[in-house]
Amino acid sequence: MSQLVTPRRAAAALVTAALLVPLAACGNGDSKKDEGAGKSAGGATTELTVLAASSLTDVFKKAGAVYEKEHQGTKVKFSFAGSQELAAQVKQGAPADALVTADTKTMDGLKADAGTPTVIARNRLVIATGEGNPKKISGLKDLADSKLKVVLAASEVPVGRYGKQVLDAQKIKVKPVSQEPNVRAVLSKVELGEADAGLVYRTDAATAPKKVDAVDIPDAQNAVASYPAATLKTSKNAAAAAAFVKWLSTPEAQKTLQGAGFQKP
Numbered sequence: 541m542s543q544l545v546t547p548r549r550a551a552a553a554l555v556t557a558a559l560l561v562p563l564a565a566c567g568n569g570d571s572k573k574d575e576g577a578g579k580s581a582g583g584a585t586t587e588l589t590v591l592a593a594s595s596l597t598d599v600f601k602k603a604g605a606v607y608e609k610e611h612q613g614t615k616v617k618f619s620f621a622g623s624q625e626l627a628a629q630v631k632q633g634a635p636a637d638a639l640v641t642a643d644t645k646t647m648d649g650l651k652a653d654a655g656t657p658t659v660i661a662r663n664r665l666v667i668a669t670g671e672g673n674p675k676k677i678s679g680l681k682d683l684a685d686s687k688l689k690v691v692l693a694a695s696e697v698p699v700g701r702y703g704k705q706v707l708d709a710q711k712i713k714v715k716p717v718s719q720e721p722n723v724r725a726v727l728s729k730v731e732l733g734e735a736d737a738g739l740v741y742r743t744d745a746a747t748a749p750k751k752v753d754a755v756d757i758p759d760a761q762n763a764v765a766s767y768p769a770a771t772l773k774t775s776k777n778a779a780a781a782a783a784f785v786k787w788l789s790t791p792e793a794q795k796t797l798q799g800a801g802f803q804k805p
Contacts (some may be wrong), residue, residue, distance in 0.1 A: 586780045589635065591626040591700070593642035593767065595663065595721040595741045599638075599800035603793055607784065610792070612797045614780055622697045622722035630654070630772060637781035640769040640788075642723075642741075643698035647768040657768035660788040661802040663741045664762050665702055667755040668730045675736045677755055680707065683714045683737060691735035693726050694719040702763040703739040710761055727752065741765060743801040767802075 565721055592600050597620045604616040621629075623641040630639060630653050639654055641647045647657045675688060683690050692714065693700030700719065707714055717735060720726045727744050729735040731751045743761050745754035769788050771781040789805065798804065 547771050557585050562771055585615055586777055587617060588637045588777055588780055588784055589593075589617050589619065590640065590784065591619050591621070591629060591634075591636050591639045592640045593626070594724045595642055595699070595744050596620065596640060596767070597724065599743070599797055599802065601648055602800070603788075603796045606796060607783050607787060607791060611783070615782075616784065616804045620724075622693075624696045624698075625721065634656055635774070635776075636772055637775040637777050638769065638771050638785050640767055641698065642765055642767055643701070644766050644768050645701070646698060647770060650770075651744050653774070654770040655782075655785075657770040658785065658789060659766050660769045660793070661767045661797045661805055663743055663765040663767070663802055664759075665684045665699070665706060665739050665765075666745050667741045667757065668727055668738045668740045668745045668752045669736065669755060670730065670733060671751055671753060673753045673755065677684055677737055680712055680754065680757060680761060683707070683739075684712050686715070688736045689717045689734070691718050691720060691726050691729045691738040692716040693723055693739070694721060697722055698765065699723040699739065699741060702765055705763050706739075706757065733763070737740065746801045764803075766805075 556669055583626055600618050602619060607616055610613060619636070622647040623643060626639060626641065627646050627650055630636070637648070640660065647654065667677055667680070667683070670677060682688070692703050695701060718729065720729065723740050723744050726738040727740050727748065730738045731748055742754065745752055769785045771778065771785055775781045794804070
């Protein structure tokens, strides 16, 4: 004998069927899609703060964009200043993850605050002059001319120390009209016509080809600037900071650095 189906039983059956449909759907391939979406949505962005020498301003902005593209989920924020100023910030406990200076001396003074440094690039000095070199400066000896307005970086700044080193080696005495806190300030004085000449890195002069000319200094009279990079011990993103510092020595990073005129480490 067939069982009588009451309206109440029919309604219950429809509700049960309706509940089973979405459950069945969750059991197919869509579950993998949901799992993957959850991982993506739950992935937090790591923000690295890198303190870097002023002479790295342009190239590091490019390098940072390349790094972020290759390392999804990591954002790199740079703070540029003279190496001596960056060192002071580190000693004062400024929140940062990595440091790149324009000399090994400054980095060596931070052994208690930074990890083992790696030199990632080198640089050389040039004499920056106004566009077209209106004063016809041909070499270091010309900077001793009292009629010239020469600007240098302060002696505590890496580029200032390198400049003093090359001038002293050639026994050239220069009376600068000003001593600036970083290499970009020296370059700016020449760009604006406030100085006839200044000692800057070759890469800095290359950033303003329409405003300044660069007079080469022979290697025998020049100084080689080294750029060490290191993680900072106070970093809250130690693994990510170490990965960025290591990346600076990779072919991808070196291509960007050398494309801007920096020399191989």
